[in-house]
Amino acid sequence: MTDVAALRALLADALPADCLSDDPDDLATYGRDWTKVYAPAPALIAFPRSTAEVAAVLARCDASGIAVVPSGGRTGLAGGAVARDGELVLSLARMRAMGPVDPVALTVHVEAGAVTEAVHQHCAPHGLTWPVDFASKGSSQVGGNIATNAGGVKVIRYGLTRQWVLGLVVVTARGDILRLNGALEKNNTGLDLRQVFIGTEGTLGVITEATLKLTRLPAPQTVLLLGVSDLQAVLALFEAARGGPFTLSAFEFFTDRCLARLQRHRKVRAPFDTPCTHYVLMEVEPRDPDALAAWAARLFEEGLALDGTMSQDGSQAAALWSLREGISESLSATGLPHKNDIALPLAALHAFCAELDALLAARYPDWELCLFGHIGDGNLHVNVMKPDDLPKEEFLAKTHEADHAIFTLVKKYGGSISAEHGIGLLKKDYLAYSRSPAELAIMRSIKRALDPKNLMNPGKIFDL
Amino acid sequence: MTDVAALRALLADALPADCLSDDPDDLATYGRDWTKVYAPAPALIAFPRSTAEVAAVLARCDASGIAVVPSGGRTGLAGGAVARDGELVLSLARMRAMGPVDPVALTVHVEAGAVTEAVHQHCAPHGLTWPVDFASKGSSQVGGNIATNAGGVKVIRYGLTRQWVLGLVVVTARGDILRLNGALEKNNTGLDLRQVFIGTEGTLGVITEATLKLTRLPAPQTVLLLGVSDLQAVLALFEAARGGPFTLSAFEFFTDRCLARLQRHRKVRAPFDTPCTHYVLMEVEPRDPDALAAWAARLFEEGLALDGTMSQDGSQAAALWSLREGISESLSATGLPHKNDIALPLAALHAFCAELDALLAARYPDWELCLFGHIGDGNLHVNVMKPDDLPKEEFLAKTHEADHAIFTLVKKYGGSISAEHGIGLLKKDYLAYSRSPAELAIMRSIKRALDPKNLMNPGKIFDL
Numbered sequence: 001m002t003d004v005a006a007l008r009a010l011l012a013d014a015l016p017a018d019c020l021s022d023d024p025d026d027l028a029t030y031g032r033d034w035t036k037v038y039a040p041a042p043a044l045i046a047f048p049r050s051t052a053e054v055a056a057v058l059a060r061c062d063a064s065g066i067a068v069v070p071s072g073g074r075t076g077l078a079g080g081a082v083a084r085d086g087e088l089v090l091s092l093a094r095m096r097a098m099g100p101v102d103p104v105a106l107t108v109h110v111e112a113g114a115v116t117e118a119v120h121q122h123c124a125p126h127g128l129t130w131p132v133d134f135a136s137k138g139s140s141q142v143g144g145n146i147a148t149n150a151g152g153v154k155v156i157r158y159g160l161t162r163q164w165v166l167g168l169v170v171v172t173a174r175g176d177i178l179r180l181n182g183a184l185e186k187n188n189t190g191l192d193l194r195q196v197f198i199g200t201e202g203t204l205g206v207i208t209e210a211t212l213k214l215t216r217l218p219a220p221q222t223v224l225l226l227g228v229s230d231l232q233a234v235l236a237l238f239e240a241a242r243g244g245p246f247t248l249s250a251f252e253f254f255t256d257r258c259l260a261r262l263q264r265h266r267k268v269r270a271p272f273d274t275p276c277t278h279y280v281l282m283e284v285e286p287r288d289p290d291a292l293a294a295w296a297a298r299l300f301e302e303g304l305a306l307d308g309t310m311s312q313d314g315s316q317a318a319a320l321w322s323l324r325e326g327i328s329e330s331l332s333a334t335g336l337p338h339k340n341d342i343a344l345p346l347a348a349l350h351a352f353c354a355e356l357d358a359l360l361a362a363r364y365p366d367w368e369l370c371l372f373g374h375i376g377d378g379n380l381h382v383n384v385m386k387p388d389d390l391p392k393e394e395f396l397a398k399t400h401e402a403d404h405a406i407f408t409l410v411k412k413y414g415g416s417i418s419a420e421h422g423i424g425l426l427k428k429d430y431l432a433y434s435r436s437p438a439e440l441a442i443m444r445s446i447k448r449a450l451d452p453k454n455l456m457n458p459g460k461i462f463d464l
Numbered sequence: 465m466t467d468v469a470a471l472r473a474l475l476a477d478a479l480p481a482d483c484l485s486d487d488p489d490d491l492a493t494y495g496r497d498w499t500k501v502y503a504p505a506p507a508l509i510a511f512p513r514s515t516a517e518v519a520a521v522l523a524r525c526d527a528s529g530i531a532v533v534p535s536g537g538r539t540g541l542a543g544g545a546v547a548r549d550g551e552l553v554l555s556l557a558r559m560r561a562m563g564p565v566d567p568v569a570l571t572v573h574v575e576a577g578a579v580t581e582a583v584h585q586h587c588a589p590h591g592l593t594w595p596v597d598f599a600s601k602g603s604s605q606v607g608g609n610i611a612t613n614a615g616g617v618k619v620i621r622y623g624l625t626r627q628w629v630l631g632l633v634v635v636t637a638r639g640d641i642l643r644l645n646g647a648l649e650k651n652n653t654g655l656d657l658r659q660v661f662i663g664t665e666g667t668l669g670v671i672t673e674a675t676l677k678l679t680r681l682p683a684p685q686t687v688l689l690l691g692v693s694d695l696q697a698v699l700a701l702f703e704a705a706r707g708g709p710f711t712l713s714a715f716e717f718f719t720d721r722c723l724a725r726l727q728r729h730r731k732v733r734a735p736f737d738t739p740c741t742h743y744v745l746m747e748v749e750p751r752d753p754d755a756l757a758a759w760a761a762r763l764f765e766e767g768l769a770l771d772g773t774m775s776q777d778g779s780q781a782a783a784l785w786s787l788r789e790g791i792s793e794s795l796s797a798t799g800l801p802h803k804n805d806i807a808l809p810l811a812a813l814h815a816f817c818a819e820l821d822a823l824l825a826a827r828y829p830d831w832e833l834c835l836f837g838h839i840g841d842g843n844l845h846v847n848v849m850k851p852d853d854l855p856k857e858e859f860l861a862k863t864h865e866a867d868h869a870i871f872t873l874v875k876k877y878g879g880s881i882s883a884e885h886g887i888g889l890l891k892k893d894y895l896a897y898s899r900s901p902a903e904l905a906i907m908r909s910i911k912r913a914l915d916p917k918n919l920m921n922p923g924k925i926f927d928l
Contacts, residue, residue, distance in 0.1 A: 104703045105810035105842075127707075149652050160650065163627060176902040183809035185841040186624065187880035188613050188663055189898045190887055190925045191907045195659030199652055239568045243591075287751070345647035346569035377649040378569075416651035423653055434653045438640040443655050445913035450906060461654045 002043035002066070002086035010064055011046065014056035019047045019094070030091050031069075031083040033076040034136075035426060042069065042083035047094045051169055051177055051208040054090065058206065059175025061088060067455050070202035072144025073115065075136035077341070078424030080148065080201040080460055087458075090206060092143050101126045106214040107166055107183050112143025112207050119212065128214040131158040135325055143207040149199035151420030153283075153325075156376040157249045158215070160420075161198070167211030168194050173204075173451040183211045196446070201422055202457040204450045221249055221283050223317040224296060226308035227276030231353050234278050235346070237304050238376060245291035246284035251376030254279050258327045258370045265330035271323060274307035280375075281324045283317075327372050328381070336386040337370065338399040342410050343379045343419035352413045353380075359405055360384070364398065379419040382406065407433040423461045431462055466507035466530070466550035474528055475510065478520035483558070485509045494555050495533075495547040497540040498600075499890060506533065506547035511558045515633055515641055515672040518554065522670065523639025525552060531919050534666035536608025537579065539600035541805070542888030544612065544665040544924055551922075554670060556607050565590045570678040571630055571647050576607025576671050583676065592678040595622040599789050607671040613663030615884030617747075617789075620840040621713045622679070624884075625662070631675035632658050637668075637915040647675045660910070665886055666921040668914045685713055685747050687781040688760060690772035691740030695817050698742050699810070701768050702840055709755035710748035715840030718743050722791045722834045729794035735787060738771035744839075745788045747781075791836050792845075800850040801834065802863040806874050807843045807883035816877045817844075823869055824848070828862065843883040846870065871897040887925045895926055 004022050011020060021027075022044050031040025048054045061068050069083040071091040083089045092113035099109040103126050110119060116137040119130050132145055134152030144150075146168070150161045158164070168180045170193075180194045181187050197205055228234055234253050241248055256277045262268065271279075286292040299305040311317035331337040344352050353371075360369055368385040384402070386395040407417050407430050417434045418427050432440065444464060447454075454464050468486050475484060485491075486508050495504025512518045525532050533547040535555040547553045556577035563573040567590050574583060580601040583594050596609055598616030608614075610632070614625045622628070631645045634657075644658045645651050661669055692698055698717050705712055720741045726732065735743075750756040763769040775781035795801040808816050817835075824833055832849040848866070850859040871881050875897045882891050882898070896904065908928060911918075918928050 102811060104699070104706060106706070149656075151650055151652070155650065159627070162656075163623070172902070172906075178900070178902055178906075180903070182878040183811070184807050184878075184880050184883075186615055186619065186807045186838075186843050186883040187898065188615070188884050188886045189880055189882050189891075189895060191664050191668075191910060192613070192626075192659065192662075193903055193906060195656065195662075196906075196910075198656070198659075200655050204655075235568070242568060242570070343648050343650045347566060347647070374650075379650050414646040414648070416648050416653055418653050419648075419650040420652050427653075431653060434651065436642070438636070438642055439644070439657055442636075442642075442657060442660075442914060446655060446660075446910055449909035449913050 004043050007044050007066065007088065010060050010066070011057060014060055015046060015048060015053055019049065021045045021047070030071055030074070030089045033074040033079060033081040035077055035079045035082065038079055038082045038084050038425060040082065040084060041086060042089045043086045045089045045091055047091050049094050051171065054171045054206055054208050055175045055177050057090060058171050058173065061455060062174045062453065065453060065455065067458050069457050070147065070206045072112070072141035072147070073136070073139040075140045076144065076148060076422065076424060078418065078422045078426040080422050080424035081144070082425055092141060092208070095208065098122045101128060101214070103128065105183065107211055108214060109209065109211045110142055111209050112141060114142045116140045116142065116145060123214055124217065127217050129217050130164060130212050131215055132161050132164055135328070142210055142212070146198055146207050146210060147200070147202050148422045151374070151379070153250050153252065153374065155374060156251055157247065162195070164213045165194060165198060165210055166213045168197060168207055169209035170197050170205040170207050173453065173456045201424060201460050203447060203460050204456060218249065218285050220314065221285055221317060222292060223311040223320045224282045224284070224308060225271050225320045225323065226280045226282070226299065226305040227272065227274055228278045228280060228305055229276070230278060232350055233304065234280055234375060235350060237280055237299070240299065240304060241282060244284065244295050245288060246286045248282065248284055248376070250281065250283035252281040252324050252373070253375040254324060254327055254372035255370065257368060258331070258372045259323065261334045261370065262323060262326050262330040265333045266326055268323070271320065272307045272309050276306050281320060331370055331383055331385065336392065336395065337383040338386070338395070340382040340403065340406060341379070341419050341421040342382060342415055342417060343377065344410070344413050344415040346378045348413040348415070349375070349378060352409060352415065355409055356382070356406065359409065363405070364402060377419070403430060425460060428460070428462055468507050471508050471530065471552065474524050474530070475521060478524055479510060479512060479517055483511045483513065485511070494535055494538070494553045497538040497543060497545040499541060499543045499546065502543055502546045502548050502889060504546065504548060505550060506553045507550045509553045509555055511555050513558050515635065518635045518670055518672050519639045519641050521554060522635050522637065525919060526638045526917065529917060529919065531922050533921050534611065534670045536576065536605035536611070537600070537603040539604045540608065540612060540886065540888060542882065542886040542890040544886050544888035544921070545608070546889055556605060556672070559672065562586045565592060565678070567592065569647065571675055572678060573673065573675045574606055575673050576605060578606045580604045580606065580609060587678055588681065591681050593681050594628055594676045595679055596625050596628055599792070606674055606676070610662055610671050610674060611664065611666050612886045615838070615843070617714050617716065617838065619838060620715055621711065626659070628677045629658060629662060629674055630677045632661060632671055633673035634661050634669040634671055637917065637920045642669070665888060665924050667911060667924050668920060682713065682749050684778065685749055685781060686756060687775040687784045688746045688748070688772060689735050689784045689787065690744045690746070690763065690769040691736065691738055692742045692744060692769055693740070694742060696814055697768065698744055698839060699814060701744055701763070704763065704768060705746060708748065708759050709752060710750045712746070712748055712840070714745065714747035716745040716788050716837070717839040718788060718791055718836035719834065721832060722795070722836045723787065725798045725834065726787060726790050726794040729797045730790055732787070735784065736771045736773050740770050745784060795834055795847055795849065800856065800859065801847040802850070802859070804846040804867065804870060805843070805883050805885040806846060806879055806881060807841065808874070808877050808879040810842045812877040812879070813839070813842060816873060816879065819873055820846070820870065823873065827869070828866060841883070867894060889924060892924070892926055
């Protein structure tokens with residue numbers, strides 16, 4: 001048990017008293033993320049207002065052996081920001097400043113607590129955007145996005161968060177401030193330490209500021225929703241889209257079961273009359289609207305698509321997107337889903353899904369499989385729903401066993417057990433399905449080199 | 465002195481005898497790179513044919529404390545592939561296989577010895593390319609490109625090599641084979657070890673295979689060569705180009721002094737009549753040729769450009785490119801250049817160049833400054849020419865002193881002492897101008913964690 005009074009005393013000359021809280025509501029709020037399955041139990045929440053204050057806090061924690069959990073928008077889905085063992089939570093919520101947009105260099109320097117959507121709004125008047133975009137952008141913060149290398153719905157066009165970070169300011173476990181890469185596009189001077197902090201979920205240091213790389217806002221986009229016969233047809237459609245007369249901005253997929261639960265929850269109409277088992281949502285930036293229409297017409301002539309619709313304006317595009325983006329919420333509202341966020345090489349997707357179907361049919365015939373995801377990136381959200389007559393505890397025990405079977409398949413096909421959600425607490429028991437013993441040994445040795453006392457977000461990703 | 469017979473015996477069961485050479489020509493060829501300033505003195509050259517053979521070689525070298533220098537196309541400009549102290553050179557020259565192009569996933573798996581241009585030719589029939597492109601592409605190899613995070617003339621559009629690597633196979637100092645990330649676009653499972661090996665110049669392991677990410681071949685490009693009045697006008701033109709009706713593929717710059725030496729060496733005509741002090745080469749993929757012509761016409765109306773020419777076909781485009789790409793060779797052919805490859809934040813370029821001019825004018829008034837580079841990336845090649853009447857040794861001593869003054873300026877403006885060439889041997893004495901003591905301590909600790917005996921390309925980037 002951490003002594004809260006002693007911890008307050010330790011931090012007294014690092015932060016003013018009103019930047020610390022042990023209010024029970026704050027402990028509950030800032031001690032968890034969206035996973036909701038872990039009971040939060042931090043000792044204290046710190047709200048530093050600058051990189052210097054973060055450094056002062058971490059130097060004192062290092063000296064006294066206090067574990068620290070960095071905390072952003074807490075929208076993570078793997079427990080990476082959970083504090084359940086008397087840690088100090090270091091929230092970036094009071095570090096939200098955004099500097100001026102540089103319209104020539106295409107950069108903006110922001111503090112780590114800046115909210116993703118606020119960055120978008122800050123850049124939009126310049127015709128620019130930070131193309132990191134996903135459903136939780138109204139709450140997620142830049143620092144958390146970078147610490148988790150966030151993905152989302154535009155990865156096929158723009159890549160992961162990693163590609164959109166020029167400079168980082170990081171505070172290490174012992175309180176050193178690293179100013180990494182500044183605002184440089186090119187800097188080949190040995191190991192790029194930015195990359196070591198991106199995606200390591202705050203286990204090696206705390207990101208406090210970032211120089212973000214921006215890109216032009218795209219021209220108005222067109223959304224197509226297409227119904228096809230099976231997964232093979234989804235992949236054939238993707239192959240056709242690779243050669244289409246447009247820039248592909250998104251290529252998403254969901255099954256009829258996902259749509260049925262969305263319709264039940266949101267009372268929306270089907271997008272078109274023909275019932276299909278597999279749906280594809282494509283967002284494209286057409287070079288020429290007529291060429292796009294001709295390309296789409298050929299899909300029907302060639303039997304690649306069974307039915308479909310194309311947005312004529314922004315509100316129709318948004319309505320089609322809501323069918324895809326409402327799925328996760330609809331599954332939770334209509335039942336108890338068990339979620340996995342996996343990735344496969346595209347070439348292995350069909351064989352993997354066939355084996356997954358067979359596995360579930362053989363062992364768990366009464367589980368409903370709701371499959372959707374960013375299939376253009378090889379990224380599937382594999383959701384299985386608890387059968388109504390199965391007790392929750394029994395279902396959870398069985399999903400644990402099923403995960404081992406699913407991840408064995410993932411490994412067989414060269415996939416990832418966590419495409420974009422990260423490892424955190426939720427997946428760490430399964431990490432060896434995606435990373436070899438030699439890789440894990442190197443990961444641990446780098447953790448020990450940077451955080452010898454194991455105080456930075458301890459117990460996340462792996463135990464030492 | 466390494467005992468060559470003992471080294472051959474050590475490797476006898478790792479490689480057939482015809483995969484080893486101590487022929488003096490081979491020692492001289494494979495012991496150096498394009499820097500040419502270091503005397504090569506390796507003990508032996510190994511030409512393994514597979515990742516397994518590389519692992520067998522490295523395991524034996526680890527056991528016996530033999531230092532290893534990985535060797536690709538040897539086109540580096542920083543001495544990163546130089547072996548001058550009895551090392552084993554491990555050449556990837558016999559590992560050039562290229563797998564089938566996957567036109568849906570947009571990937572190709574190749575061995576590290578595949579030559580950059582061969583990869584381009586392998587992918588082109590599919591309408592695809594690996595967009596890593598620079599003057600030495602006919603000799604440079606994929607593994608070396610990745611180990612040095614190569615840049616080039618298309619970075620402004622495509623980014624550095626780092627962005628175009630999906631998977632890596634790496635052999636560690638102790639001979640472990642790491643298969644990192646496979647063919648996955650998304651894989652958030654803790655520290656991305658690919659990033660640790662990219663750009664570290666073979667000091668942490670040997671890259672033996674890679675899964676490359678491909679992109680569509682661009683549509684035919686248009687090249688504009690424009691003359692402007694000064695550096696400020698170059699930057700104003702860049703700002704205009706950011707908003708132009710096209711995709712910007714390259715934005716390069718050179719001065720009249722560079723052009724004069726190119727004309728002297730290659731006997732080419734001036735690109736247009738008006739003599740200008742500053743020249744910009746832009747390559748663009750126009751959305752609409754008429755809009756591009758109108759945009760270019762406005763540059764002259766607004767006085768942004770003084771004169772210029774625009775390519776009407778591929779051969780004219782190539783002729784304009786040759787003016788830019790021939791500079792480096794022309795400087796060496798017409799005198800003795802001392803080269804620096806630096807980067808600045810774009811916002812600092814003007815102030816930096818003004819101070820650089822003042823510095824050189826005050827201390828070295830008879831040195832000719834030939835400035836060119838990838839200015840859209842903030843990347844300047846700063847070349848100073850030896851005055852005819854200054855002895856070479858005296859010039860080299862003075863450039864050493866001048867480098868400290870130049871790098872002090874680079875540091876003041878938040879720049880990099882090596883934008884794309886790397887550190888190798890040539891720049892390691894200056895590394896502290898770009899990396900802080902805390903950064904260097906972490907870089908050393910990671911080196912020690914991965915290569916505790918300091919056998920992987922020892923003495924490159926920094927000494928332990």
